[in-house]
Amino acid sequence: MPKIIVEIMPKQDLLDPQGKAVANALTRMGNKDISGVRIGKRIELHFDREVTDKDLEDAKKQAKEFLSNDVIEDVVAVTVEN
Template sequence: MPTIVVDVMPKPELLDPQGKAVAGALNRTGHSLVTGVRQGKRFEITVDGPVDEAVRAEIRTIAEEILSNSVIEDVVAIDFGDAELGADETAEA
């Protein structure tokens, strides 16, 4: 069963309090080379059967309409892995 990975990140112009907290903790613990952190979400979706163009289209729709909040987040990547149609796809944000 193929696994498809969808990555969602906060829009760059919005504050990311969780990322800011992580960056602050890293700085306080001596990891001063880190200047910023953004925290996002990763979804792993398993599908039955081959990943054809219809499956790809449905996953794109799910990513845009359900997995992300388009007001504050961007779908930054959809990785179809070793799916039938070839290489990984990066969503245009």
């Protein structure tokens, strides 16, 4: 299925409590070399046809204005999978 994939991460300088909790659990499970975990989001926008340049452009706009909040998150990638 053609899709646009939007990847969002919490900003580097912000505490990511979810990542911290998972990192603590991994350490408890014996993964001593993992020094940190950060958890973001992958959002897939599905299409019933080929994705066009215009779709990608629109998706980038939505990624910035709605799918992420630039106060707390960064859009790290918007990619097409046709």
